Amino acid sequence: MSILVIAEHDGGALKPATLNAVTAAKEIAGHSDGELHMLVAGEGVDAAAEAAAKVEGVTKVLKADDGAYAHLLAENVAPLLVKLAESYDYLVAPSGTFSKNVMPRVGALLDLQPLTDVVAVESADSFVRPIYAGNALATVKMGDARKLITVRATAFDAAAPEGGSAAIEAVESTGDSGKSSYVGSELTQSERPELTSARVVISGGRGMQNGENFAMLEKIADKLGAAVGASRAAVDAGYVPNDYQVGQTGKVVAPELYIAVGISGAIQHLAGMKDSKVIVAINKDEEAPIFQVADYGLVADLFQAVPELEQELDKAL
């Protein structure tokens, strides 16, 4: 049995979620005993491939370096995965917009039914995944011989980024499909940690009233080394960019500390953060559902409480 982990990277470094996917792959391998390889696809990915080769447990790195993969367009990446899949029993990728875009396409081309958002490995063919915004957990047995899986980074520990010394093997490009092309992107630039791997996350909701007020949360974030997130309502209202959204249809986070400010706690939001270790809620409505999942609820006007929090942190840290 052999497993190919599909790396997420930015060319130079692996995205943290890749290391969590490696752990999930090792758990699968534990049930089936086999080789663990990693694919790094993109353009100019030498550094990322070298980082992949050092990950503990990875025995070979496949490097697909070509202009056709520069922007990871699904129509170009899927044929590569289809070709490589021949040699593997499992393709495992961290859940995210990249794998969600590509993996089902690979599945359809191979007549396989992939599984999205796995949170636990039960056996070589049975996996647990949340359904209904995390209101239920389904244990699912995959009937297909070859298994395509995306895994929730928050549900698995990160593998050690050092300790491995895998060989790097270049793989041939499958070329450009000509079906789509990249025009441009507006990526959020931030010095703060990535939302999905931050140790602390502070999120704002509709209660923040506007985008400028998020500066209050940023100040707290800077003190705690936190990432800043948001509810859908805050994103829809244009306070912050789309990639801040935490929830069923946004990002799933499980930091050690999650601070929800002016967020009511709709199930779709809870779906993205209720596995956080400690949850703090600041809301002026004591009936807000967020308090039901909060370890420390503070019923207060956020415009008073947040500046006060900043001062108290200064004293305490």
Next chain:
Amino acid sequence: MKVLVAIKRVIDAYVKVRVKSDGSGVETQNVKMSMNPFCEIAVEEAVRMKEAGIASEVVVVSCGQQNSQETIRTALAMGADRGILVQSDAELQPLAIAKLLKGVVEKEQPELVLMGKQAVDNDFNQTGQMLSALLDWSQATFASKIEKSDGKLTVTREIDGGLETIEVALPAVVTADLRLNEPRYASLPNIMKAKKKPIDTMSAEDLGVDPSPRLSVVKVSEPPARQGGAKVGSVAELVEKLKNEAKVI
């Protein structure tokens, strides 16, 4: 341009879903059903394309039990022209649905298929990508903006790092994200009009598709409950507890 929109009937997104005590699934008896929110956004987009003269006809298709007709009627009341029900009592998984939809696409020959990015019951987020692959068409997922020009679409996509814009050649499958538009409510006159719009019915056999599931659900369970609900009286107490009790700062 003819536009096909694939829609799914699901438990309403605001219903508090309950797991059945025997672990066989979730409670569906006497539960409010609605069109999947992302499918509503896809229908709205198609109807707007028609209003803007970009789409010539909007056909909606749903695969599932007879009662999916109600969901199709909702889409017709929003402004779609006609509906197709691919009737099946089997449990349909994304690969099977994609195969059924491919059959419908081959009959209907649309230039664009609009879908939701994800069905909020199973949260798979697969079917659009799979259909695009089976058709060997272009794909643009998680769309928050769609513009048409000669033979192609310019689509802005919501991705993990922010926004990305791509150009896709037609024909294409595009899946809708939350911020593509805000779906309208159907007006009463339009609901009345929708009753007269045609809905064709066909079966998986008619389309030559074997919809057998590849995944089997062994059990469905309740997620571990959180012990929340504790309150603090002041910001100072909060910080003290985070530091000394929870030890997270």
